[in-house]
Amino acid sequence: MERMISETSKWFTPQMLVAFAIFGTLPLWLEWVGLYSYIGLEVLIWVIFALGFNLLLGYTGLPSFGHGAFLGIGGYAMGWFQLNAVPNLWLGLLFAIFITALFGAAVALFVSHRRGIYFALLTLAFGQVFFFVASKWTTLTGGEDGMLNIKRLPADFGFVSFSLQDNYALYYFAFAMFVVTVLVLWRLVNSPFGKVIKAIKQNEMRVGFLGYNVYFFKWLVFTISCAVAGLAGGLFAMAQEGAYVQVMSLQWSGIIVLMTLIGGGFVSFWGALIGTVVFYLARDILGTFTDTWLLWYGLMFMVLVMFKPEGIAGMWQDGVKYLRRRRAAGTPPVVAEPARD
Amino acid sequence: MAIMDFLFNLLPHLVNGIALGLLFALIALGFMLIIGVMEVINLAHGSMFALGAYVALVIMSPEGGISAPFLQPWFGIDIIPRYVAGLVIAPVIVGVFGMGLELCLRRTYGKDPLYGLLLTFGAALVIEEIIRIIWGHGEYVLPVPKGIRGGFIYADLIWSNYRFFAAGFSIFMIGLLWCFIEKTPYGAIIKAGAHDNEMVRALGINLPKLRLFVFAFGTALAAIAGIIMAPIWGIRPQVGVDAVVPAFVIIVLGGVGSFWGAVIAGLMVGMIVGLTAAYYSDWSLLSMYLLLLVVVTFRARGLMGKVSLLER
Numbered sequence: 001m002e003r004m005i006s007e008t009s010k011w012f013t014p015q016m017l018v019a020f021a022i023f024g025t026l027p028l029w030l031e032w033v034g035l036y037s038y039i040g041l042e043v044l045i046w047v048i049f050a051l052g053f054n055l056l057l058g059y060t061g062l063p064s065f066g067h068g069a070f071l072g073i074g075g076y077a078m079g080w081f082q083l084n085a086v087p088n089l090w091l092g093l094l095f096a097i098f099i100t101a102l103f104g105a106a107v108a109l110f111v112s113h114r115r116g117i118y119f120a121l122l123t124l125a126f127g128q129v130f131f132f133v134a135s136k137w138t139t140l141t142g143g144e145d146g147m148l149n150i151k152r153l154p155a156d157f158g159f160v161s162f163s164l165q166d167n168y169a170l171y172y173f174a175f176a177m178f179v180v181t182v183l184v185l186w187r188l189v190n191s192p193f194g195k196v197i198k199a200i201k202q203n204e205m206r207v208g209f210l211g212y213n214v215y216f217f218k219w220l221v222f223t224i225s226c227a228v229a230g231l232a233g234g235l236f237a238m239a240q241e242g243a244y245v246q247v248m249s250l251q252w253s254g255i256i257v258l259m260t261l262i263g264g265g266f267v268s269f270w271g272a273l274i275g276t277v278v279f280y281l282a283r284d285i286l287g288t289f290t291d292t293w294l295l296w297y298g299l300m301f302m303v304l305v306m307f308k309p310e311g312i313a314g315m316w317q318d319g320v321k322y323l324r325r326r327r328a329a330g331t332p333p334v335v336a337e338p339a340r341d
Numbered sequence: 342m343a344i345m346d347f348l349f350n351l352l353p354h355l356v357n358g359i360a361l362g363l364l365f366a367l368i369a370l371g372f373m374l375i376i377g378v379m380e381v382i383n384l385a386h387g388s389m390f391a392l393g394a395y396v397a398l399v400i401m402s403p404e405g406g407i408s409a410p411f412l413q414p415w416f417g418i419d420i421i422p423r424y425v426a427g428l429v430i431a432p433v434i435v436g437v438f439g440m441g442l443e444l445c446l447r448r449t450y451g452k453d454p455l456y457g458l459l460l461t462f463g464a465a466l467v468i469e470e471i472i473r474i475i476w477g478h479g480e481y482v483l484p485v486p487k488g489i490r491g492g493f494i495y496a497d498l499i500w501s502n503y504r505f506f507a508a509g510f511s512i513f514m515i516g517l518l519w520c521f522i523e524k525t526p527y528g529a530i531i532k533a534g535a536h537d538n539e540m541v542r543a544l545g546i547n548l549p550k551l552r553l554f555v556f557a558f559g560t561a562l563a564a565i566a567g568i569i570m571a572p573i574w575g576i577r578p579q580v581g582v583d584a585v586v587p588a589f590v591i592i593v594l595g596g597v598g599s600f601w602g603a604v605i606a607g608l609m610v611g612m613i614v615g616l617t618a619a620y621y622s623d624w625s626l627l628s629m630y631l632l633l634l635v636v637v638t639f640r641a642r643g644l645m646g647k648v649s650l651l652e653r
Contacts, residue, residue, distance in 0.1 A: 063455050110638060117382055117454055121593050122637065125630050128586065132627045250582055254462050261459060292474055298466035305460045306448040 015270055016182060023175055027168045035284065037167035038239070043280045044174045045235045048181050050260050050272035052228025057257065058265035058272070059189055060221050061201030063120045066127020068253035070226045072134055074100045074233020075243030076141055079150040089153040089164075096234030097227050103130075104226020105219070112218040115204060124250065131248040146244035150237050164238070174235050181228060188224070189269060197221050255279070258301050264313025271313040278312065353498055354619035355612070360504040362611020363511035364570055366604045368584050369591035370518055371562030377535035377598050378555045381446060381457040386563050387585025388468035391578065393435045393564025394483065394571040395476055397427035402484050421486045428568055432561035438468075439560025443553050465581065472578045483571040507569050514565065515604060522600065531555060535598060590633050594643050602645030 026040050049071055056062045077099035081092045111122045134141045141147055152164040155173055164170040188194055196217050199207045208214045237243040246252065263275020279297070286293035308314055368390060375383045401423050403416040415423070442464050449456040489506040492499050522528035534541050534551055542548045567584070574580055591610055595602030610629050618625035636644065 063458070110634065113641070117458065118593070118641075120382075120455070120458060121589055122634075124586075125590065125593075125633050129627060129630045129634070132624070132630070136623045136627075250586065254466075257459065258463070292470050295467055295470035295474070298463045298470065301463040302445060302460055302467065305456055305463060306445060309452070309456055 011183070011187070013186075016186065019182070019270065019273060020179060023178065027171060037171065039280060039284060041167055041171045041174060041239050042236075043277060044171065044178055045232050045239060046256075046259075046280070047273050047276045048174070048178055048235070049229055049232035050256060050263075050265075050276045051181060051185055051269075052225045052232065053256055054260050054265040054269070054272035055185065055189070055197075055221055055225045055228070057260050058267075058269075059194065059201065060197040060218065062115070062218065062222070063123075063257065064222075064225075064253075065120045065124040065250075065257065066130070066253050067123070067225075067229060067256055068250075069127040069130035069134075069248045070100050070104055070229035071233040071236065071252075072243065072245060072248035073103050073130065074230035075150075075237035075240075075247075076134065076147055076233075077230065078234035078237045079147040079243045080140070082150060082153065083147075087151070087153055089155055092153065093231065093234045096237075097230040100230025100233060101223050101227035104229070105223045107226075108219040108222035112215045112222060124253070127248065127253050128250065131245065131250070134248055135245045141243070141245065144245065146242050147237075148242045150240075150242050152238050152241065170239060174239075177231060177235060181231065185228070186269065193217075193220075258297075261309070262301060262304055262311050264311030264316075266314070267310045267317060268313035271311055274312050349496075351616070351619070353500070354615050356500070357504060357618075358612040358615020359608065360508040360511075360611070361615050362608035363508050363515070364566060364573075364607075365587050365591055365611050366607025367511045367514055367569070368563065368566040369588045369595070369603045369607050370515065370600070371559040371566065372585075372588040373592050373598070373600075373603050374531070374555055374562070375559040376592065378531055379443075379446075379450075379457075379552055380454050381449075381461065382454070382589070383442075383556075383559070384458060384461040384585060385442060385464040385468060386461075386560070386588055387581030387583070388465045388472075389435050389439060389560040389563040389581075390567035390570070390584040391472060391576070391581040392438065392468060393431050393567035394576045394580070395472055395481075396434050396564070397431040397568040397571070398481055398483055398576060400427035400430055402481075404481075420484060421488075424484075424486050428565070431568060432564040435564035436557035436561035439557045440553055442560070443556035446556075447549075465585070469578055469581060476578070478578060481576040483568070483576060485572050503572055507573065510569055514562075518562070519600065587629060590629055592643075594633050594636055596643030596645040599643075599645040602643060606644060 023044060026044075027037065030037065030040050049067075053064070053067050056064050056067075074096045078092050078096040081095040085095075086092075107123070107126050111119055111126070114122055135143055137143070138145075152170055155162045155164055162169060162173075164173055189197075196207065196212055199210075199212075200214055200217060204214055207217075233243075233247075236247070259275040259279045260272045261275065262278060263273065264271030265275065268274075282297050282300075283293060286296055290296070304311060310317075368386070372383060372386045375381055375386070401420070403413075442461070445464070446457055446460060449460055485503065489502050492501045494500075522531060530541065530546055530551060533544075534546075534548070534555070538548065541551070563584075567580075570584070574583065587610060591603055591606045594610065595604075595606030609632065613628045613632055614625050617628040
């Protein structure tokens with residue numbers, strides 16, 4: 001692993017503070033660079049989802065090809081709770097997280113004994129099952145039309161209550177969730193638990209020989225990842241004011257894999273974040289020039305898998321390493337001026 | 342008597358299911374050939390399936406999206422030679438696309454098989470977008486010769502001619518493929534390549550060439566399946582996903598590397614989809630996944646699977 005020991009024991013790192021600073025000030029300059037408030041919200045929610053997903057793909061080496069289903073389940077759980085039980089934001093979010101984690105835990109029982117391609121295929125199958133059930137069970141989910149009229153309930157702290165109707169208000173609510181998610185996941189991947197899952201990625205059998213219950217760890221990491229997906233799904237349902245089945249489709253489950261990989265989820269915690277931002281920027285910037293932006297994005301992805309599967313974060317790390325090596329070698333970057341007498 | 346009536350009512354659905362199952366098996370066999378020899382899950386298989394149908398459309402129909410003036414005399418001739426020409430030429434063209442994809446895949450050999458899967462997923466996106474650019478979002482209908490169009494009435498039920506043609510053609514193709522793999526020296530090399538790549542290379546066989554050929558062959562099979570399936574499913578850009586998902590379900594169900602496992606699993610999937618469609622048409626595709634989950638829970642490597650390199 002590239003990370004330094006001293007860095008892993010910290011609560012905050014420079015990269016983390018940079019990420020917080022960028023996303024924290026986003027509403028101030030988003031419209032100035034020609035984007036709109038909703039895109040910031042959507043990116044932030046997908047970043048939360050991708051960070052949770054990367055726990056599986058990047059850290060444990062488990063390629064889930066059905067993760068979009070859990071984002072969808074989170075949204076439906078949020079909506080159902082609000083429309084049929086208690087209209088309360090906190091309870092709704094907790095319910096979304098809990099239900100999604102529950103589904104994730106059930107699926108994980110089946111898939112935690114698998115690895116590699118078989119894991120990918122089984123998660124794909126489960127994802128399709130959920131997609132089909134969600135699109136056909138119209139009385140519960142609204143089917144193809146989606147679950148409509150999900151409200152952005154106010155964030156009530158007892159003594160003070162914030163309305164989240166405005167996109168920026170909801171953005172800052174999502175930002176708070178993002179900060180919490182980053183802190184929790186960062187602690188998690190740098191804890192002894194994180195060491196075990198990274199070891200599982202490298203050699204599952206050897207971890208088993210060391211006495212760890214590999215299947216339990218894989219089950220747990222899948223469930224945690226699904227819980228994060230549930231949080232993101234709940235937020236997404238609020239952002240869209242509805243829960244729709246499209247995110248559960250195979251295509252979106254694949255796109256989350258693309259995002260995480262392009263960003264460099266295999267080599268960096270921040271790969272998932274970078275990849276999500278790049279995806280949305282590509283969609284909005286390429287999308288203004290051409291209707292077929294997915295073609296160019298797909299080609300970019302193919303080139304990246306062929307030549308640099310470590311993604312953008314991998315290129316960054318290579319660059320940093322290159323600069324360090326040059327400095328260590330003592331070769332000055334520019335030709336030294338001849339000494340004057 | 343009631344039970345006989347019940348079985349008799351079931352008969353058309355059973356026939357539909359078998360026809361569907363044979364077609365599924367045909368899709369899956371091309372998919373399996375590529376997994377077997379190259380250890381690549383080709384997620385672009387469905388896109389190649391769709392591409393085959395579109396290319397055949399251009400050859401067979403004057404309303405195929407692409408019209409060139411010099412092709413006009415060609416559409417003057419009878420549909421039967423045009424149909425046969427499409428059935429031969431389209432898979433060849435798609436096979437060339439497959440070769441291109443294999444050349445891209447070369448950089449992922451020797452790495453985690455996940456990279457191959459991801460690369461082909463990207464390729465699937467790209468091919469689907471190319472199809473959208475050339476042919477648009479609309480649905481096309483593939484013309485078929487008069488002899489296999491329409492239907493006939495037997496025992497007060499309407500039977501579609503085309504389903505029988507599709508089933509027969511699939512049996513023919515599956516038989517041909519079996520003969521090719523089991524009875525020819527080329528088949529022996531392919532099987533050996535699936536078993537032990539290094540030994541094949543040590544025996545002086547040009548492995549890159551073999552892989553190029555197998556990939557082209559597998560994608561050409563996808564294209565043939567796409568052409569045969571087109572009159573049943575219609576031709577849409579997203580038809581590729583409808584094809585690749587059953588293909589992988591069948592491979593996992595039948596077991597990676599087993600020819601007859603894939604055929605049996607294809608028939609099982611076709612039957613269960615066909616029968617559930619008779620009663621709960623909305624849920625017919627779900628039955629396939631439930632079957633997969635039940636089988637794989639009890640038999641991790643599918644019905645007839647052997648230990649595969651992909652498990653690492």
